[in-house]
Amino acid sequence: MNRRLLLYAATFIVPLLIGSVGANAADTIKVATSFSILGDMVKQIGGDRVEVKTFVGPNGDAHVYEPTPGDARTLADSKILVVNGLGLEGWMSRLQKSSGFKGTVVTATKGIKTRQMEEEEHGTTRKITDPHAWQSLTNGRVYVQNIRDGLVAADPAGKDAYEANAKKFLADFDDVEKIVKDSIAKLPPARRKIITTHDAFGYFGATYGMEFIAPEGVSTDSEASAKDVAKIIRQIKAEKVPAVFLENVTDHRLLDQIARETGAKIGGTLYSDALSDANGPAATYLDMFRHNIQTLTAALSS
Amino acid sequence: MIDILTQPFVEFSFMRRALVGCLALSLGAPPVGVFLVLRRMSLMGDAMSHAILPGAAIGYLLAGLSLFAMSAGGLVAGIVVAVLAGIVARSTVLREDASLAAFYLVSLAAGVLIVSVRGSSIDLLHVLFGTVLALDDPALILIGAIATVTMTALAVMYRPLVLECLDPMFLRSVSRASSPTHIFFLVLVVLNLVGGFQALGTLMAVGIMLLPAVTARFWAEEVPNLIIVAVVAAFGSSALGLLLSYYANVPSGPAIILTCGVAYLVSLLVGPRGSLLRQLLPRKHLDA
Numbered sequence: 001m002n003r004r005l006l007l008y009a010a011t012f013i014v015p016l017l018i019g020s021v022g023a024n025a026a027d028t029i030k031v032a033t034s035f036s037i038l039g040d041m042v043k044q045i046g047g048d049r050v051e052v053k054t055f056v057g058p059n060g061d062a063h064v065y066e067p068t069p070g071d072a073r074t075l076a077d078s079k080i081l082v083v084n085g086l087g088l089e090g091w092m093s094r095l096q097k098s099s100g101f102k103g104t105v106v107t108a109t110k111g112i113k114t115r116q117m118e119e120e121e122h123g124t125t126r127k128i129t130d131p132h133a134w135q136s137l138t139n140g141r142v143y144v145q146n147i148r149d150g151l152v153a154a155d156p157a158g159k160d161a162y163e164a165n166a167k168k169f170l171a172d173f174d175d176v177e178k179i180v181k182d183s184i185a186k187l188p189p190a191r192r193k194i195i196t197t198h199d200a201f202g203y204f205g206a207t208y209g210m211e212f213i214a215p216e217g218v219s220t221d222s223e224a225s226a227k228d229v230a231k232i233i234r235q236i237k238a239e240k241v242p243a244v245f246l247e248n249v250t251d252h253r254l255l256d257q258i259a260r261e262t263g264a265k266i267g268g269t270l271y272s273d274a275l276s277d278a279n280g281p282a283a284t285y286l287d288m289f290r291h292n293i294q295t296l297t298a299a300l301s302s
Numbered sequence: 303m304i305d306i307l308t309q310p311f312v313e314f315s316f317m318r319r320a321l322v323g324c325l326a327l328s329l330g331a332p333p334v335g336v337f338l339v340l341r342r343m344s345l346m347g348d349a350m351s352h353a354i355l356p357g358a359a360i361g362y363l364l365a366g367l368s369l370f371a372m373s374a375g376g377l378v379a380g381i382v383v384a385v386l387a388g389i390v391a392r393s394t395v396l397r398e399d400a401s402l403a404a405f406y407l408v409s410l411a412a413g414v415l416i417v418s419v420r421g422s423s424i425d426l427l428h429v430l431f432g433t434v435l436a437l438d439d440p441a442l443i444l445i446g447a448i449a450t451v452t453m454t455a456l457a458v459m460y461r462p463l464v465l466e467c468l469d470p471m472f473l474r475s476v477s478r479a480s481s482p483t484h485i486f487f488l489v490l491v492v493l494n495l496v497g498g499f500q501a502l503g504t505l506m507a508v509g510i511m512l513l514p515a516v517t518a519r520f521w522a523e524e525v526p527n528l529i530i531v532a533v534v535a536a537f538g539s540s541a542l543g544l545l546l547s548y549y550a551n552v553p554s555g556p557a558i559i560l561t562c563g564v565a566y567l568v569s570l571l572v573g574p575r576g577s578l579l580r581q582l583l584p585r586k587h588l589d590a
Binding site: 014031226227228229230233253254256258260261284 | 310313314315316317319320433435436437438546547548549550551552553554557
């Protein structure tokens with residue numbers, strides 16, 4: 001073994017070993033989650049029995065993320081990994097392999113009825129699964145159940161606590177869902193149509209009856225072509241779309257240009273793929289819904 | 303036919319803005335590229351684009367998506383690297399390429415470190431790869447101003463610059479203009495890269511600077527002609543690239559640079575001066 005290889009081994013493997021030895025000492029269950037929305041859900045359900053670490057933090061983009069060595073250590077340390085699945089976290093399988101993670105993986109979208117999206121690329125349309133399932137509270141309930149079951153399986157002693165927390169959490173879902181439905185019902189049907197930067201609100205739209213149009217596809221990692229932009233501008237003009245909305249995770253320059261050209265107003269910032277930080281308007285999963293529906297209705301009803 | 307070419311620009315203001323931005327960029331960057339090629343510093347543009355990247359990233363992390371902060375950061379980082387490399391090359395045993403490589407690598411590493419300390423929020427590649435389809439007024443004014451400064455500066459220092467390219471020893475023996483010319487030229491390179499970074503993104507900014515300049519070598523020999531051909535090639539490729547992006551539904555930045563690349567390949571094959579075709583055909587008397 002040459003010297004460089006040894007050095008690599010020392011830098012990467014030794015911390016992992018130390019990390020995994022330390023893990024058993026703590027009382028709380030260490031849970032790693034891929035992005036902030038799952039992080040909040042696990043916190044709500046796990047309460048103080050779990051210690052949650054989230055890889056893609058507030059306002060971060062979970063579609064494209066480059067894990068750090070620290071993330072690998074966190075993951076190796078964890079007993080449970082909660083992921084969204086449906087192709088959202090393309091970087092996760094590599095991280096799982098390289099970290100030597102040995103715990104259980106909980107896929108939050110397990111059992112959800114997925115939406116297929118047609119994405120046009122270079123003349124050919126291909127079908128892909130839309131990963132943004134959490135944008136519908138119906139699916140959010142499935143997330144909660146999956147996470148609850150995952151926690152119970154890993155920590156049977158906490159069964160009662162997890163079930164009680166989940167029940168309380170789900171009760172709040174009903175309140176928020178009522179607000180969302182009532183607010184949208186008040187909007188005139190012709191105004192239930194908006195533009196966002198990438199296709200993150202497909203499930204929201206399908207569940208609550210709104211139409212979302214976006215220049216970027218379902219993932220943020222594609223670049224818009226002049227044709228895409230032209231198509232949207234024509235559509236906004238033809239269908240008199242009243243407002244465009246920015247998202248917390250994406251670059252808004254293109255949307256600014258579209259708004260300028262069409263005269264549609266910029267309705268505010270929607271939280272799509274990540275929560276805000278603790279002081280922001282969407283610090284938790286349910287706050288995100290409250291904030292988004294408030295932003296939507298404020299811009300669309302005026 | 304004409305309608306196909308003009309319709310997108312007539313209908314959409316974002317296409318007109320993109321075209322105007324490309325025109326401004328094509329007036330400034332390719333002439334600078336011509337001098338880079340003449341001075342055998344073609345790869346310097348690429349190195350400088352790496353030196354700019356961390357500056358722009360720092361600007362972004364400090365002030366968010368602000369045109370001013372990112373441009374200023376890129377400008378400062380680029381000029382510091384270029385000037386330091388120039389000074390070291392002129393006052394020590396190290397040559398220009400070696401000292402530049404050293405400085406830009408340090409700059410790049412520092413930038414990557416700063417980005418990762420703050421944690422990746424909005425994907426920086428998205429921010430740094432420009433958006434020619436989203437040029438707003440400040441961005442257009444910035445690109446236009448840079449083109450104006452570049453053309454004026456090139457006109458003022460045209461003579462020493464040509465001498466510096468063709469016979470730097472002679473320039474140094476007759477005048478003290480050599481070092482200032484060199485440094486100021488490096489500043490122009492950085493300025494144009496920052497301008498291109500607004501429109502096409504950091505890496506592709508190098509493309510619009512250099513590809514038209516090397517293309518021009520197959521069409522002209524004298525410096526003024528080289529500059530004219532390079533500017534025409536750059537603007538023509540930009541317009542075609544935008545149309546390609548519009549009709550073929552491909553991202554605009556790469557479409558523009560690939561069109562420049564096609565222009566280069568065609569010139570390489572059949573250009574009137576020194577192309578492959580010319581070398582295969584028997585030369586006419588007195589035409590070499």
